[in-house]
Amino acid sequence: MKEKLLEKIANKEIIVGVVGLGYVGLPLAVEKAKAGFKTIGFDVQEEKVNLVNKGINYIGDVVDSDLKELVDKNMLEATTDFSKIKNVDFIAICVPTPLDMHQEPDISYVESSAISISKYLSKDTMVVLESTTYPGTTEELIKPILEKGSNLKCGKDFYLGFSPERVDPGNLYYKTKNTPKVVGAIGKDATEVIAKMYRSVLGAEIYEVSSPAVAEMEKILENTYRNINIGLINELAMLCNKMKISLWEVVDAAKTKPYGFQAFYPGPGLGGHCIPLDPYYLDWKAREYGFHTSLIQASGIINDRMPEYCCERAEKVLNDLKIPMNGAKILVLGVAYKNDIDDYRESPALRVIECLQEDKAEVDFYDSYIPEYKYKGKVHKGIAKIDEKIIASYDLIFITCAHTNIDYEMISKNAKAIFDTRNAMKNIKNRKNIELL
Numbered sequence: 001m002k003e004k005l006l007e008k009i010a011n012k013e014i015i016v017g018v019v020g021l022g023y024v025g026l027p028l029a030v031e032k033a034k035a036g037f038k039t040i041g042f043d044v045q046e047e048k049v050n051l052v053n054k055g056i057n058y059i060g061d062v063v064d065s066d067l068k069e070l071v072d073k074n075m076l077e078a079t080t081d082f083s084k085i086k087n088v089d090f091i092a093i094c095v096p097t098p099l100d101m102h103q104e105p106d107i108s109y110v111e112s113s114a115i116s117i118s119k120y121l122s123k124d125t126m127v128v129l130e131s132t133t134y135p136g137t138t139e140e141l142i143k144p145i146l147e148k149g150s151n152l153k154c155g156k157d158f159y160l161g162f163s164p165e166r167v168d169p170g171n172l173y174y175k176t177k178n179t180p181k182v183v184g185a186i187g188k189d190a191t192e193v194i195a196k197m198y199r200s201v202l203g204a205e206i207y208e209v210s211s212p213a214v215a216e217m218e219k220i221l222e223n224t225y226r227n228i229n230i231g232l233i234n235e236l237a238m239l240c241n242k243m244k245i246s247l248w249e250v251v252d253a254a255k256t257k258p259y260g261f262q263a264f265y266p267g268p269g270l271g272g273h274c275i276p277l278d279p280y281y282l283d284w285k286a287r288e289y290g291f292h293t294s295l296i297q298a299s300g301i302i303n304d305r306m307p308e309y310c311c312e313r314a315e316k317v318l319n320d321l322k323i324p325m326n327g328a329k330i331l332v333l334g335v336a337y338k339n340d341i342d343d344y345r346e347s348p349a350l351r352v353i354e355c356l357q358e359d360k361a362e363v364d365f366y367d368s369y370i371p372e373y374k375y376k377g378k379v380h381k382g383i384a385k386i387d388e389k390i391i392a393s394y395d396l397i398f399i400t401c402a403h404t405n406i407d408y409e410m411i412s413k414n415a416k417a418i419f420d421t422r423n424a425m426k427n428i429k430n431r432k433n434i435e436l437l
């Protein structure tokens with residue numbers, strides 16, 4: 001199997017299947033197809049499949065013309081029909097790994113995609129899980145599902161591995177193509193062949209590790225590192241506010257140290273599909289070993305409280321203006337979880353808006369990337385634009401996301417008061433109406 005697959009890779013005869021065409025899967029499918037491998041994308045959402053087949057892009061990190069060209073050239077197609085799995089030689093699984101309502105891993109998407117694949121898995125295929133998950137998922141969950149459903153033997157009839165996705169949506173320099181990738185598969189041959197496949201597609205270092213569990217843990221380490229450091233900085237932001245010290249100035253000073261310090265900044269809470277969720281996959285798994293990941297818990301307590309804390313700070317700003325929160329007109333600026341993207345999954349801004357509304361404020365939002373969002377089953381529509389008059393009509397402008405296409409100078413000149421949780425107004429000289437987190 002090894003020689004056959006290596007030859008097929010070298011001759012670009014591998015047919016690629018990407019399961020899950022979201023923020024991770026679509027850019028990956030495009031890169032594989034651009035590298036000369038015929039690629040089939042699989043998704044359960046028919047609308048995404050139809051868009052891909054029409055050459056219409058819906059993911060910010062994908063270049064519209066790349067997608068169109070690949071579809072026109074028949075290098076990329078999408079389908080909801082999993083029987084086409086039988087035609088592919090390499091399968092990357094990029095489905096969601098959220099938490100359930102009790103903050104426990106919801107592995108059902110990974111499980112159901114593995115079941116769908118197992119029914120059509122053929123001999124001499126490589127299967128790679130890319131979804132972020134707890135260490136052990138590939139060997140303990142996916143392997144038995146694939147073996148049982150296909151009657152094939154892992155290592156003998158097909159290769160199985162884990163290679164975490166590191167895409168950073170909105171990052172202008174690091175994209176799927178040039179971000180180093182870690183690969184850990186079951187067995188040396190599997191690792192070698194899967195790594196070779198990635199090397200033939202990506203222009204970045206492919207780093208091999210000894211097992212899928214190491215690769216799974218590596219990804220969780222990356223995201224837990226961020227989660228905990230953000231927790232530390234958010235806690236210090238609350239302390240610095242009491243001590244009347246600007247933490248932003250402190251961090252800027254600390255980062256002049258050329259080694260041993262990485263800058264993290266406070267904010268209204270964690271957002272996105274990764275940093276707030278992934279550490280809990282590890283926390284959950286650790287309990288199986290009678291182990292408690294106390295730093296993850298502590299960081300979660302701080303970060304989860306940030307939206308409420310920010311609302312309390314906003315209330316103080318209004319109090320100084322003798323405006324009660326009850327009935328105050330507040331414009332929340334930015335509902336994306338970070339700047340310059342249209343993704344609001346787990347965005348702390350949604351909880352901020354909810355908190356302000358619980359305190360009976362009249363809240364609108366504006367986001368230059370997100371005209372409306374759905375939260376707890378309800379659709380919330382934003383205002384269509386902002387200008388001098390609109391900004392002046394609010395008691396408070398509450399900045400929850402620092403999109404770079406916003407005219408912060410105009411906002412500073414017209415707002416009664418601004419509560420800035422992202423230091424979006426850092427270049428504004430006149431600070432008299434600005435309160436910084």
Ligand SMILES: NC(=O)c1ccc[n+]([C@@H]2O[C@H](COP(=O)([O-])OP(=O)(O)OC[C@H]3O[C@@H](n4cnc5c(N)ncnc54)[C@H](O)[C@@H]3O)[C@@H](O)[C@H]2O)c1
Binds near residue numbers: 044095167
């Ligand atoms: N978004 C990021 O920035 C990012 C970065 C690194 C890693 N990840 C990880 O990558 C994984 C995917 O994240 P995403 O942001 O691309 O999610 P997403 O929600 O954007 O996309 C997932 C896609 O999978 C599809 N899907 C769900 N169940 C399926 C099934 N059974 N068969 C086929 N398709 C199915 C969904 O319809 C959706 O289109 C997650 O584990 C996430 O933690 C995400």
